[in-house]
Amino acid sequence: MNTIVSQRTDHALGTNYQIEIQKVYKSFSKGESSVNVLQNINLSIEKGEFISLLGPSGCGKSTLLKLIGGLLDQSNGQLMIDSESVKGPNKKIGFMFQKAxxxxxxxxxxxxxxxxxxxxxxxxxxxxxxxxxxxxxxxxxxxxxxxxxxxxxxxxxxxxxxxxxxxPDILLLDEPFGALDEFTREALNFSLMDIAEQSGKTVILVTHNISEAVLMSDRVIVMGINPGHILEDLKIDIAKPRTDQVLATKKYADYVIHIRELLGVGRV
Structure with a gap:
């Protein structure tokens, strides 16, 4: 499908990206062994981009968000914000979780x-x-x-x-509307998009919802499991500001179908 455009995820550090992640791994100790949660994550994000981290449970989306936010340390690799290594919580970052x-x-x-x-x-x-x-x-x-x-x-x-x-310059959102009913969630999605557009802030959203990710994002980072890794960095080429009319377009449907196929969701 000619509407589907992938981004490179192996940019070199030191370029003009607000967030730069290169060859990041994360593992957790479990008894005498360790569990690999994230493997070889390479991702560069420009200021003002709206990024969704999308994938099944266990793919490390929330872990990656916490690494960016300085709430966890990576096991290997480099993670930088405004060309400075992430070392703990950062005043430039605002974090919002699923529960208020x-x-x-x-x-x-x-x-x-x-x-x-x-x-x-x-x-x-x-x-x-x-x-x-x-x-x-x-x-x-x-x-x-x-x-x-x-x-x-x-x-x-x-x-x-x-x-x-x-x-904050950067908003990290860990499924902030996941517990809400569909109607309230959709209304808040549009509110969040408006706020992001007006403020010019960089937004990284963790979600399980394919439709939500495509509707809201400049790019969707599709992640796989065992261990968590990036399957595709997908550019969403749909003009902004976006309205609910986008949901009825073929381009929107093509992106949703492409991601479903990538994740092996249902029969399409």
Whole structure:
């Protein structure tokens, strides 16, 4: 299919990429032996790209995300952000997980300020940003609400706003909407795309959902298992901004079918 374009994943380090990963391996100790989780990961990401890490459970998507975020150390290889080796958590990075993990005794305002308090940042400046962030995620006016007064989708919007509070350059999202119903999830997908477009931030999304990955991404990194490795770095050549009309196009369907075939999903 002529709509399918693969990217190279073996770029040399030291070029103008925001995130550079070269020959990265990750293993975990298990008793006296070790388990290989990631093998020979090569990936370069430009500033402002929206990347999805897609693959079956056990392919190391979340592990790779944690390596980029400095929450884990690679066993071998090089991983750099803005030409500096990743050594622990980085202020340039905002991390969002599947569960909102909002503090129930704090209002929305209190939850949004939390990362600034932890970082011992400027609380006054942070409070001035609350209205802007809530407007960005479509919840202006909810400052004084408590998490129990919000739906699951609204809580995830607050979690996204909290991730943006310290204005990170890079957003790492580990299946942030995976537990939501299909309608809420799709609405939040479009909200996230709008935020990414407006802010110019680099976004890396972990997902199991092929349709979601194709709809949202500039590139889809398709991963295989045993151990986790990159099957294909797939460029999504669909114009932005994207709307739900994209879902009815042949080009979109071709990408979905191609990835399903690559992963051996069902009969196509």
């Amino acid at each position: 993990v909002l503090l129930p005794w704090r209002t929305v305002e209190g939850n949004l300020i939390l990362p600034v308090e932890v970082a011992k940042g400027d609380i006054h400046k942070a409070k001035n940003r609350i209205g802007e962030l809530l407007e960005l995620v479509g919840l202006k006016g909810y400052e004084k609400y408590y998490p129990k007064e919000l739906s699951g989708g609204m809580q995830q919007r607050i979690s996204l706003a909290r991730t943006l509070m310290n204005n």
